[in-house]
Amino acid sequence: MEFSSRQLRAFHLVARYRSFARAAEELLITASGLSVLIRELERQLGFRLFDRTTRQVTLTTFGNELIMVTEPGLGVLDAAMSRIEDSAKGRERWISVGTTPWLAANVLPPAIKQFRERRPDLRIRLLDGWLDEIQQRVQAGKLDMGVGIFKISSGVRRSPLFRFALMAVLPDQGAAINSVAMRWSSLRGQRLISLTKDYPHQLVIDKQLAKVGAVSKRGQVVKLLETQIALVEANEGIAVIPSFGMLACRNRKVTMSALIDPVVNLDFYQISNRGSHLSADAKEFSRFLETYIANWAGSSSVQ
Missing domain, CATH: 3.40.190.10 (Periplasmic binding protein-like II)
Structure with a gap:
């Protein structure tokens, strides 16, 4: 059985993006050309790699197994070829x-x-x-x-x-560092310390607060996550931040709670x-x- 690294790369890109159009764009070929590559690979292997509908592309069981088997080798091959090329050119x-x-x-x-x-x-x-x-x-x-x-x-x-959830940060009132989950609606009337609109997730936060009717009082608007947390610690209000910001909270006297009803991911x-x-x-x-x-x-x- 013989197939090319180009076929494997095409297969991995379709699996990653769940889209022939996006994968073709990255390979700088047409979607129809990509379909030919995948069909030929499926013919050589003797099984389907994807289930296709008008709305989505999903891996078959065999396709998923092939991803796990070939991904490490493809990465090693790419890195090795690049290293050899650079070594030869002294770069x-x-x-x-x-x-x-x-x-x-x-x-x-x-x-x-x-x-x-x-x-x-x-x-x-x-x-x-x-x-x-x-x-x-x-x-x-x-x-x-x-x-x-x-x-x-x-x-x-x-x-x-990766996907992160949004969480609330409140002034510490003697609770454990990670408090129980809070509903978005419970933020109603709280003074909210926000980031500037330069941050896309701040727009998501504002939209979600409006959607659940949790209109908050407008507190200070700052540019840095650390400033947000410091102002919460100073009891100037509360903040809503992505969960990766937990590290910024660890040495602060604040309480963190997951936000639910609904859980909003970024x-x-x-x-x-x-x-x-x-x-x-x-x-x-x-x-x-x-x-x-x-x-x-x-x-x-x-x-």
């Missing part, structure tokens, strides 16, 4: 990653340290900046990737890394330039970061 190996100041200070550095233990030959340049700045740099080709809660933009490709994305391919090194770091953030979030979640 320094590095990738650039941008994220917001809090994530750049608290999440990315330990992730980079752990990644470099397995890839000491690869340097990672970290830019801390505002979301719009990072998105513009990625779109202009000045950054390989950005990490954070980004809006949809025609110039960048968004790939979900997707955390890796973005890259829509008009170019990520390098094998950048893809390897992206895969590592997806696992790292999932593990980190699991150990930091509100109970």
